[in-house]
Amino acid sequence: MSxxxxxxxxxxxxxxxxxVDVDVGAPGPGEIRIRHEACxxxxxxxxxxxxxxxxxxxxxxxxxxxxxxEAVGEGVTHLKAGDRAAYASNPPGAYSTARVMPxxxxxxxxxxxxxxxxxxxxxxxxxxxxxxRKTLPQGGLQAGDHVLFHAAAGGVGLIxxxxxxxxxxxxxxxxxxxxxCALALENGASHAINYRRDKDFAAKVREITGGRGVKVxxxxxxxDTWEGSLNSLAPFGLLASxxxxxxxxxxxxxxxxxxxxxxxxxxxxxFTHIATLESAQAMGDELFAVVGSGQVKIRIDKRYxxxxxxxxxxxxxxxxxxxxxxxxx
Ligand SMILES: NC(=O)c1ccc[n+]([C@@H]2O[C@H](COP(=O)([O-])OP(=O)(O)OC[C@H]3O[C@@H](n4cnc5c(N)ncnc54)[C@H](OP(=O)(O)O)[C@@H]3O)[C@@H](O)[C@H]2O)c1
Numbered sequence: 001m002s003x004x005x006x007x008x009x010x011x012x013x014x015x016x017x018x019x020v021d022v023d024v025g026a027p028g029p030g031e032i033r034i035r036h037e038a039c040x041x042x043x044x045x046x047x048x049x050x051x052x053x054x055x056x057x058x059x060x061x062x063x064x065x066x067x068x069x070e071a072v073g074e075g076v077t078h079l080k081a082g083d084r085a086a087y088a089s090n091p092p093g094a095y096s097t098a099r100v101m102p103x104x105x106x107x108x109x110x111x112x113x114x115x116x117x118x119x120x121x122x123x124x125x126x127x128x129x130x131x132x133r134k135t136l137p138q139g140g141l142q143a144g145d146h147v148l149f150h151a152a153a154g155g156v157g158l159i160x161x162x163x164x165x166x167x168x169x170x171x172x173x174x175x176x177x178x179x180x181c182a183l184a185l186e187n188g189a190s191h192a193i194n195y196r197r198d199k200d201f202a203a204k205v206r207e208i209t210g211g212r213g214v215k216v217x218x219x220x221x222x223x224d225t226w227e228g229s230l231n232s233l234a235p236f237g238l239l240a241s242x243x244x245x246x247x248x249x250x251x252x253x254x255x256x257x258x259x260x261x262x263x264x265x266x267x268x269x270x271f272t273h274i275a276t277l278e279s280a281q282a283m284g285d286e287l288f289a290v291v292g293s294g295q296v297k298i299r300i301d302k303r304y305x306x307x308x309x310x311x312x313x314x315x316x317x318x319x320x321x322x323x324x325x326x327x328x329x
Contacts, residue, residue, distance in 0.1 A: 004329065006095035006309045009058045011051030014313035017061065017095075019306065027073035027100050034085060034106065035098045038119035040064030041304070041312050041325040042155065043220070043245055048092055049313060052248070055092065061309075062094030062327075066109060066118035076103040078277065084109040088123035090271055095309055097329040104277045107284040112292055120324035121298040123270065124155045125287040126280075127242070128163050130273040133286065135266065137215040137238040143168030146209050148217040148232050150225050151245065152189055153180035155324040158299055160218065161187040166295040172208055174201055174225075176319050183322055187299075195225070202231035213237060223247035235261035242268055299323035 003024050008016040027033045045061050047053040066086035069079050079085060087094075089105035109118050132141075141147065147164060151157045152173025164171035165188030173184035174195040181192035191208050195201045205214060213234035219225050222244025229239050241249055257263040274280040290296040302325040304312040315321050 003097045003099075004306065005060050005093065005097070005099070006062065006306065007058050007060050008049055011049065011054070011057075014049070014310045014317070016049060017310050017313060019309070022096070024098050024100055027071050027076075029074040030076060030103055031073040031100050032069050032076060032079055032085075032103045032106055033071040033098065033100045034065070034067045035070050036065045036067040036094070036096060036119075036329050037115035038066050039094045039096070039306065039327040039329065040088075040119045040123055041316060041327060042123050043243060043316065044123075045092070045095075046313060046317055047244075052244070060091075060093040060095065062092055062096065063090065064088045064119060064123040065094040066115040066122070067098075069106075070098070072103065078281075079103060079106060079108060084111070084115070086113075086115075086118035086122050088126050088270060088274065095306060095327060097306070105274050105280045107281060110288050110292060113288065116300060116303075116326050116328075117291070117298045119326045120155070120300050121159065121287065121291060122284075124324060125159050125291070125296070125298070126274060126283050127156050127270050128159045129283045129286050130268065130270060131218050131240060131242065132160065132163055132167060132169070134273070135216075135218075135238075135240045135268055137264070138236055141167070141169060141215060144170065146170045146172055146190075146214045148172045148174070148205055148214045148229070149189075150174045150195070150217075150219050150221045150229070152184040152192065153322045155321075156220065157184065158187045158323050159296055161189045162296040163290060164188065166290060172205060172214065180322060200228070201225075202228045205232040209234075216240060218242065220244075221246045222249050226250065230256065230260050230263060233261065233263055236263070237261070238264040238266065240266050240268060300326055302326075303328055
């Protein structure tokens with residue numbers, strides 16, 4: 001049976017995305033075939049589409065989905081046909097009705113978590129897990145500590161606000177409008193800064209922290225926030241640069257890190273953290289637990305038909321979205 005998938009023939013704007021008929025085939029060794037009930041929309045899909053992260057062409061897009069396993073290949077033991085499952089995974093291809101993919105990052109979905117919720121939380125929630133739980137400054141984080149988290153009203157951001165609160169942290173969130181700031185606060189941020197208006201957000205961070213600065217900044221905005229993020233850190237602080245929604249971080253003069261107080265910088269990616277099933281499962285179990293307990297609520301602010309994926313990309317890049325968005329095949 002022919003299935004549908006969104007592909008690009010060349011890198012470029014949202015108009016490059018086209019829905020085409022594809023043959024999906026049977027899973028090979030270590031693979032599964034999954035029928036999607038919902039697919040996630042993520043900023044990494046923009047980097048794939050516009051060539052910031054180049055893909056072999058023509059390329060399918062989409063890194064996050066949820067649905068029902070239809071078949072498993074040789075050697076796959078943690079899933080079987082009929083299982084409800086969800087994933088954040090390479091290679092791209094989640095913008096589709098069904099696909100064959102590596103099984104190692106596909107997790108069995110607890111009954112209490114709906115498909116749409118799962119498609120809205122796997123990539124973003126596993127990212128927050130590795131950031132707040134594993135990407136830590138020297139000495140770790142203690143309850144009451146301040147952290148700075150940019151784009152706090154976005155998909156990753158709203159999960160981070162809630163998870164940080166559950167951990168007893170004071171998350172200072174930045175966002176691009178007063179409405180987005182209000183949303184971050186409603187979701188557990190202790191403070192919010194509109195960084196489009198208050199361009200010197202580092203000064204605000206100093207005010208909030210009594211001049212000390214924060215132990216860690218989680219920065220997915222990149223070019224526009226890099227300097228301010230460094231200026232927001234306490235001595236020995238950590239800058240975790242995990243994305244570049246405003247463009248890539250400019251070349252760094254490493255001496256700056258000494259001048260600003262023996263700072264640390266890391267550039268992590270989820271895909272190192274979920275490289276093995278054991279690691280993906282352990283991280284997934286934590287995510288399922290905080291969502292299952294209600295400590296983290298997954299907010300789906302927008303649903304698009306899979307055929308409207310072009311509009312979804314336009315809205316994401318225009319900073320019109322808050323929380324998570326899903327594509328429905
Ligand atoms: N390294 C990893 O492992 C990893 C994993 C997942 C996600 N990420 C990164 O985390 C970030 C958040 O991902 P997401 O999918 O949840 O997206 P998102 O936060 O829902 O959307 C991106 C947000 O970035 C902000 N932004 C600031 N400057 C921007 C600009 N010039 N153009 C567009 N947006 C701008 C906007 O919020 P405001 O209007 O509030 O500024 C926008 O809503 C992305 O940068 C993504 O690449 C990294």
